[in-house]
Amino acid sequence: MxxxxxxxxxxxxxxxxxxxxxxxxxxxxxxxxxxxxxxxxxQADGSLVSHDGEVVGSSLIGQPFDGDEWFHPRPSAAGDGYDTLASSGSNLGPESADLLAAVEERRAAVAELNGVDPADVPPDAVTASGSGLDPHISPAYAAIQADRVAEARGLDPAAVRELVDEHIQDRVLGFLGGERVNVLELNLALEDLDAS
The missing domain is CATH 1.20.5 (Single alpha-helices involved in coiled-coils or other helix-helix interfaces)
Known part of the structure; x- marks a missing residue:
């Protein structure tokens, strides 16, 4: 050539x-x-959640809430907890002694914090999601936290339980997964209830 x-x-x-x-x-x-x-x-913008005109998060990404006055999310294995740059699960298998010890430790802590029997603590309260960033908890986990949150905020427990019921989302497409509660949206509604 x-x-x-x-x-x-x-x-x-x-x-x-x-x-x-x-x-x-x-x-x-x-x-x-x-x-x-x-x-x-x-959705293309990231399903952003605004409160009082300010973006406070995304309905798709969990974030930590500490203190008795808040509903707590499930544990996170993403970095130091809810680190979006280190999204991952713990990679511990169901027979891992470390995982079993962590679950039992979390179960005892959740039961003590919320004043319930350890047997009544739902699985999502003690296990991290696969991504470590799940923004949802089960209605059962939200329900065991309602009395603690109401007491910490000086609110009527029935009003807080009603707020939880109002924020239960149905299964995806009506048949995928289970009912769930978005922790960020519930805590924002709680703020509004507390302010009224």
Whole structure:
């Protein structure tokens, strides 16, 4: 092959590379972003949750809440806890002595904090989710926390339990998973109840 043929093939290859770079690196991402913004604007922006005009989190990512006045999320194995840059599970198997010890320690702590029998502590109160960032807890875990939260805030326990019931979300598509409660949304509603 002579230099002219090599230059012609190189130029053809470069044009194809530039064409696909523009198409797949610019046009396609812009088209997908545009369609997602038009059709699913809230989800495309990260399902952000605002309170009093300020973004306070996402309904898709859990965050820690400490103190008796808050509903607590499930444990997190993501970094130091709810670290979005270290999303992961613990990678401990069901027969791991470390996992079993951690579960029993958490069960005793949750039972003591909420004044319930350790046998009444639901599994999601003592185990981390696969991502470590799950924003939901079970209605059973929310229910055992209601009296503690009401007492810490000086609210009527029945009103707090009613608030929990109002925030129970149905199964995804009506048949996937179980009922759940978004901790961030519940705590924001609790703030509003406390302010009224």
């Amino acid at each position: 002579n230099l002219t043929g090599l230059a012609r093939q190189s130029w053809a290859g470069l044009r194809v590379l530039l064409l696909f770079t523009v198409l797949l690196g610019v046009v396609y991402p812009l088209a997908v972003t545009g369609v997602s913004q038009l059709a699913f604007g809230d």
